[in-house]
Amino acid sequence: MMTTVKDVAKKANVSPSTVSRVINDHPSISSETKQRVRKIMDAMGYYPNITARNLGTQRANSLGVILPPLDSRERLGNPLYLELLNAVNETAAEFQVTTAVASADNSQTLLENVTRMHRQKQVDGFILAYSEKDDPVVDYLYHHQVPFTLIGRPAKRETDIVYVDNDNQLLGKQATEHLLAKGHKNILFVSNVNQEVIFFERYFGYQEAMMLQGLPTHPPLTMLQPEDYTQFPELIKETGATALVVIDDIFALRMIQLATLHGYKVPDGLSVISFNNSIFATLVHPYLTTIDIDISDLGRLSTQKLMEQINHQQSSGVQLVVPHHLIQRETVRTI
Missing domain, CATH: 3.40.50.2300 (Response regulator)
Incomplete structure (x- = not known):
């Protein structure tokens, strides 16, 4: 027999409407309650009907990750982006949302892909995995007021764009x-x-x-x-x-x-x-x-900041600096 919202509510000792609000990540529910109810949902094998949920909330419940134009073999094979995607996926799962990737081998095609994803409401917002001068993708997202987080310092509009970065x-x-x-x-x-x-x-x-x-x-x-x-x-x-x-x-x-x-x-x-x-x-x-x-931290924080924007919990222009550390190995000698 399938587990229902009422079954979860009874086990968690909350009302069915509270379970629904947890499913929709409503800001009125405390993070402690959300965590407790989600654990019970997992334990009982309850999976919300995402299609019905999306129709009810007008959300895609998906985040887009925009990779830089993959215009060189170095970029195409860079493990940094795989590490980043893994961290974004793990964090997105905590918010009960999925991820989609936008990639292309040039900036024009990339812009077309991002525009399509936005207009077709495939995602609720984007994480931009790079920061370039005169980037048409950033201009599009900014002018269309699409929620997005930038990994890296913006080339312009620094006080208006939410970003996470190293120094x-x-x-x-x-x-x-x-x-x-x-x-x-x-x-x-x-x-x-x-x-x-x-x-x-x-x-x-x-x-x-x-x-x-x-x-x-x-x-x-x-x-x-x-x-x-x-x-x-x-x-x-x-x-x-x-x-x-x-x-x-x-x-x-x-x-x-x-x-x-x-x-x-x-x-x-x-x-x-x-x-x-x-x-x-x-x-x-x-x-x-x-x-x-610490690329994992950059991925985790960028996802959290995007979800805050989507849930209208965060004002724009937030900068978060992720720590770094030097690892000495074999390619530097003392003169």
């Missing part, structure tokens, strides 16, 4: 300071993106650390085209660089391959530090010295 300028500064503390004085900042907000922030952090020590800063070494890679050995010779601050772990591995190809052994000839502490950091030797940004 990426501090990350860039601390990565560079780690190299400076190991005796490196000629350091380059290397990236395969140049429009993402994290690129600007981490590069500014690099500049700050170098300038505070009275050392020269170099323009960022951005590897966007195949010809950029061919200039690498000349740039290392010209600058006399002994260390690289690299935008993330996957690209750091690519840079280690490139350095090895041109006769620079890591860390003996060239030290490397990167960010994210992804699974790739310890897949091959030398293990990467990297900064852990």
Whole structure:
């Protein structure tokens, strides 16, 4: 025999209307009561009729996760997004909602996908897994007043957009300071993106650390085209660089391959530090010295903040900074 709302209410010693409000995540019910009733629902094997619930509340009871344009092999294979999706899924399940993913290989198609999901009411709001300059997706969500949380600092409208982030300028500064503390004085900042907000922030952090020590800063070494890679050995010779601050772990591995190809052994000839502490950091030797940004926490908090907006519990313009920590491994040597 199927378990009903009345059965759950009787077991939880509450009214059927209270169980219905728990199902609909109504703000009038305390979080303690919601947790207790949901545990009883799980134990009794009760699953609400989502279709009926959605018709009653005019909600999709689903969140959209927008991945950045997957326009490179590095982005396509980045485990960061899988970790993020896992954290979002787990947190969404606590709110009794599902998740859907919007992805594409260019920003125009991505915008079309997001527009369709919004207009067809497939989701109640979005988590944007990246932050870029002049992003048409952010502009669309903002102008259509769609609830969304941004992972990363917004390029504009900082006081109006709800976002969660690490302090990426501090990350860039601390990565560079780690190299400076190991005796490196000629350091380059290397990236395969140049429009993402994290690129600007981490590069500014690099500049700050170098300038505070009275050392020269170099323009960022951005590897966007195949010809950029061919200039690498000349740039290392010209600058006399002994260390690289690299935008993330996957690209750091690519840079280690490139350095090895041109006769620079890591860390003996060239030290490397990167960010994210992804699974790739310890897949091959030398293990990467990297900064852990706690991507699971970013996913969890971004989901919570989106649900608060959907439930009209949170004003706009909230910033949450997620802590980070440096993990020393094998790619930085002391001079």
